[in-house]
Amino acid sequence: MKTTLFARLKIPHVFTLLTGVVLFCSLLTYVVPSGSYQREARTYGELTRTVVLPGTYEQLPKHFSPKGFLLGDPVENRATPVGLVGFLSAIPRGMEAAADIIFFIFIIGGVFGILQRTGTIAALIQKLLDRFAHSGPLLTVVLMTVLAVGGSTLGMGEEFIPLVPIFLIVANRLGYDRIYGLALVSLSSAVGFASATTNPFTVQIAQGIAEIPPGSGLLFRLVFFACSLVVMLAYVLRYGSRVKADPTRSLLGESGFDLP
Template sequence: MEMQTEKKGRFKVPHVYVILFSFIIIGAICTYIIPAGEFDRIEQDGRTIVVPGSYHEIPENRTTILNVFESIHKGMIATAPLIFYIFIVGGAFGILRATGAIEGAVHSMAKKIAGREQLLIPVLMTFFALSGAMLGLAEETIPYITILIPLAVLIGFDSMVGTAIVLLGTSAGFTAAFMNPFTVGIAQGIAELPIFSGMYLRIIFFVIFLTVSIWYVMRYANKIKKNPKASVMFGEKNALIDSSDSDQTFPFTTRHKLAFFVLLGTLVGLAVGVIRFEWGLTQMTGLFLIMGILIGLVSRMNFSSMAESFIKGCEVLIMGALVVGIANAILIILREGLIMDTILYGLASAVDSLPPQLAALGMYIVQCLVNYIVPSGSGQAALTMPIMVPLSDLLGVTRQTAVLAFQFGDGISNIFTPTSGYFMAGLALGGISWIKWVKWIWPLIAIHYVLGAIFVTIAQLINYQ
């Protein structure tokens, strides 16, 4: 009886949908409290940017009860390309899983790296970090999660490690990038700085940031390898590893090798398409759909089996894919309630009142806060940098430091906030709940925020140019 009473009284974390809907309600209430306002915007070099000093109040557009529920549908529509990218990637990998190729490849690879499992983490995380730091890749790396989770589990880790190698590796590179065209490139362009200037200091920061991230994952991996019950995922089922953690032996046949040859060709084609032809989600989605069909053909599956496997792959991702749209509804509420610019104006005004010694740190904090409501790197650059650049001139902060403050403020929360689409997509593919991820990652996020503050302060002290 006492145990039952204790169990009933224990707090249970709400479902992620409940949490997100609560944020939508809070955003709607804010439209009744925060004055509506906007900045003027102009087109420059194909981008819409904010005109500094142009903020003005406008008639209010308060959110009604119906608007709250409409925002979810609008959020789904606005993020439809990413949602369907998640579904189709999941469906394509559903066909791959149905062939048994993943189990065969994972078992074969696990035997080859026996005794050297730890090397997998730094090598792969560095690879993903460089793809984020130099190419600005994010969504493009998500499919690797499907392959790495079974491998991580089989060599004694868990699905959290497999997911973190991809998400945390890519995010570390994206955040501490030295030549990311979508963040550093755009921000420096708006700040009228030579593109990718100041690279040497950024490379140093990149190495430190990535090293800390690798240490965090390896520390956790070591702990659960010694004691599997220490895993935050202990006892939870995962569709990607239903058969990977058994004692059964899985052969890696010629058909399996052909299937992985198609997968490898797809990933190479994806890299070429993104870098050379500037592919978007539509082209990437089409490529994975082709991949799924080709894998089915080389594995001699009939078309009905392909379709059934595709649907099963999609089913696994329903909750995670829809989270992307629901999270975007929060941004819809703030934009349509006309308070997004007011929030930005208030934050910028707070920085303006800081002494010069703290101005750079204040700009960094503002960028960190803005990223929770504008998770797009290029979008945040276009929104904030036209304001922060002249503000930095007035406060005695170098423009290069202002770009650095934006860069770290924009990137750190991308693997923490539920409004980050690619991050939620990665969790969906990994079968990890947002709550579980937050419990595991928050100490590292705190370390990252401290590192970002230190880096920006150093840049200010050395008059970073």
């Protein structure tokens, strides 16, 4: 019975989820206490930011009216909940306000699609495998560094999933188990994404919202990425040398060296 029930459950379409979130947040404007801070523009070098002044919070009473429920009825020194028209136009207005970010993500997604469809990444890996077939640790460093840089700079993660079978073969040729082959992909993309330097989906969007320059804090993120990369490589290389010397120490046992 439970299996049948869960089998019938389906994840709603993304537009349904998005509309539900907007509706939920709109309803919250009727019940959540409202307030405001005073703000002022401040200049830091060549950068001008609008900042909140501490200690200036003031709670505002809500203004309810039939007109406000339908069209919105702004009143000075009052908080007006989101009306029906405001709810229906929230998504188009949000897309207009974030047009630069949306089109930037479209362009990056198109680049990823071209790289995947043309087989560029797979061809590069095969070339590296032919070149460093007799030097497993060196090839590991090169591959994991390239993938980590892709995750850190371009936010590549899911794009590497089709490469998992290729990396399992690479690990098998080098004398490692399947865990090692999976780590080449999963750990590289995870560490690169987590220690992002110029990732457009995390760093650049957040910097745009925070009104700070795109390159702000880049040196710190580069150092953090380098440290994370070194720790990851040390961990993977240590595991690889251990299972290559003694296959029984593989997390999958000796069967871990058999390709599915």
